Amino acid sequence: MTKNSIHLYYKNVxxxxxxxxxxxxxSQFEQLAQxxxxxxxxxxxxxxxxxxxxxxxxxxxxxxxxxxxxxxFIRQDCENFVVLGIGGSALGNIALQTALNxxxxxxxxxxxxxxxxxxxxxxxPHQFGSFLEWVGDKLDKxxxxxxxxxxxxxxxxxxxxVIFELIEKKLGPDGLKKQVIATAxxxxxxxxxxxxxxxxxxxxxxxxxxxxxxVLSPVGLLSAAVCGIDIDALLAxxxxxxxxxxxxAFFENPAALNAAINWHYYTRGKHISVMMPYxxxxxDLSDWYRQxxxxxxxxxxxxxxxxxxxxxxxxxxxxxxxxxxxxxxYREGPNDKLFTFLQVAHFSRxxxxxxxxxxxxxxxxxxxxxxxxxxxxxxxxxxxALLHDKRPCLTVLFDALDASTVGQFIYLFxxxxxxxxxxxxINAYDQPAVELGKDATFALMDKPGTEAxxxxxxxxxxxxxxxxx
Ligand code: PA5
Numbered sequence: 364m365t366k367n368s369i370h371l372y373y374k375n376v377x378x379x380x381x382x383x384x385x386x387x388x389x390s391q392f393e394q395l396a397q398x399x400x401x402x403x404x405x406x407x408x409x410x411x412x413x414x415x416x417x418x419x420x421x422x423x424x425x426x427x428x429x430x431x432x433x434x435x436f437i438r439q440d441c442e443n444f445v446v447l448g449i450g451g452s453a454l455g456n457i458a459l460q461t462a463l464n465x466x467x468x469x470x471x472x473x474x475x476x477x478x479x480x481x482x483x484x485x486x487x488p489h490q491f492g493s494f495l496e497w498v499g500d501k502l503d504k505x506x507x508x509x510x511x512x513x514x515x516x517x518x519x520x521x522x523x524x525v526i527f528e529l530i531e532k533k534l535g536p537d538g539l540k541k542q543v544i545a546t547a548x549x550x551x552x553x554x555x556x557x558x559x560x561x562x563x564x565x566x567x568x569x570x571x572x573x574x575x576x577x578v579l580s581p582v583g584l585l586s587a588a589v590c591g592i593d594i595d596a597l598l599a600x601x602x603x604x605x606x607x608x609x610x611x612a613f614f615e616n617p618a619a620l621n622a623a624i625n626w627h628y629y630t631r632g633k634h635i636s637v638m639m640p641y642x643x644x645x646x647d648l649s650d651w652y653r654q655x656x657x658x659x660x661x662x663x664x665x666x667x668x669x670x671x672x673x674x675x676x677x678x679x680x681x682x683x684x685x686x687x688x689x690x691x692x693y694r695e696g697p698n699d700k701l702f703t704f705l706q707v708a709h710f711s712r713x714x715x716x717x718x719x720x721x722x723x724x725x726x727x728x729x730x731x732x733x734x735x736x737x738x739x740x741x742x743x744x745x746x747x748a749l750l751h752d753k754r755p756c757l758t759v760l761f762d763a764l765d766a767s768t769v770g771q772f773i774y775l776f777x778x779x780x781x782x783x784x785x786x787x788x789i790n791a792y793d794q795p796a797v798e799l800g801k802d803a804t805f806a807l808m809d810k811p812g813t814e815a816x817x818x819x820x821x822x823x824x825x826x827x828x829x830x831x832x
Contacts, residue, residue, distance in 0.1 A: 451574020
């Protein structure tokens with residue numbers, strides 16, 4: 364494992380930096396420590412009682428072995444690897460690929476250490492239709508990984524049915540066995556049933572691990588391994604972070620500090636949590652975080668059944684891009700946000716800025732400078748500007764971007780979410796509000812047995828022309 368680490372820098376939420384109204388004072392930190400410490404103990408207890416199985420994924424030896432064996436086989440003869448999944452069955456895959464493979468991975472054969480990767484997490488006919496047109500004559504060199512714990516998710520099921528028909532038509536009934544891998548519940552569910560009946564190769568979605576906590580399982584590991592990402596280093600990074608996040612000393616535990624600071628600000632009216640990476644590679648990790656945070660913490664009822672309608676709103680932004688889009692609001696709009704920057708100390712590659720033309724000496728200051736210096740200067744500049752307006756800022760600092768530090772980041776935010784769930788006193792592992800939308804989709808698509816719901820939806824499903832301007 365590399366020696367690279369990630370670190371949580373929290374000075375810029377203190378009252379010493381942004382004043383007593385918006386900053387956290389020493390005594391408030393002491394109070395947070397007292398409130399959070401028993402939650403760390405409780406989370407460790409839950410983990411030891413087997414109630415948070417995601418915590419043990421980095422230690423599982425079977426999954427990486429199965430994944431590596433399958434990846435080795437796939438890489439022999441596969442030019443395109445396609446993930447069909449949504450939510451927790453897609454966001455981790457996308458995040459790992461963006462974080463750890465080059466920007467031009469799919470386009471430049473020289474920069475690619477594996478097949479091209481496509482992840483479809485939508486049912487947009489324009490997007491999918493264009494892909495089908497492209498892949499139609501490459502099916503024998505394309506492997507599809509259908510990922511769904513339930514198999515009943517309409518988006519993934521629809522994509523799968525399109526692909527099944529195409530493969531059977533072009534490659535015959537045995538085509539499915541060669542070209543499709545299902546990642547499904549080990550025993551039950553629609554996808555498991557289909558996969559077993561069709562004789563597909565399968566991997567399992569671990570029992571008791573929700574989609575958004577499953578990236579370190581076969582759900583996220585297969586596409587990563589197929590595309591040349593070092594999954595051993597990823598898991599080793601997660602294990603290293605596990606030690607830090609199990610520490611019952613509040614001020615030494617980055618997940619505890621992160622959860623407590625987020626919770627503190629939420630309870631004081633800062634309901635928006637902005638994650639802003641200053642690294643294009645990290646941009647999809649903030650998408651992954653957005654689902655983790657929103658689905659886990661946005662809850663109507665607390666653990667005592669009391670209606671609380673609680674939950675911070677996660678927002679993703681990208682530095683420097685969104686400096687030219689969002690920062691005006693972030694500085695002068697309502698002071699209702701906590702900012703979390705992601706910063707990379709050492710980039711594995713750099714670009715030197717060229718000389719300025721004689722006609723523009725005002726650009727001389729950029730010449731011969733590494734682009735990484737400009738990017739990190741802009742991060743500090745934005746942070747300085749936000750602090751000037753008393754906006755609280757956290758930074759997750761990556762020594763460098765590699766599989767280990769990405770594994771650390773994933774685990775840090777998973778445990779942060781669990782601890783925040785305990786502080787908010789809600790169940791961080793269910794998502795009851797997602798179900799009604801899923802069922803309503805079934806009703807609108809005329810699934811048998813959903814007629815009563817279809818009737819209830821009718822007033823919404825038919826547009827009232829009186830309001831259509
Ligand atoms: O985090 C979750 O549990 C969800 O986002 C699911 O991953 C998503 O709804 C897809 O579900 P499934 O894997 O059953 O198709």
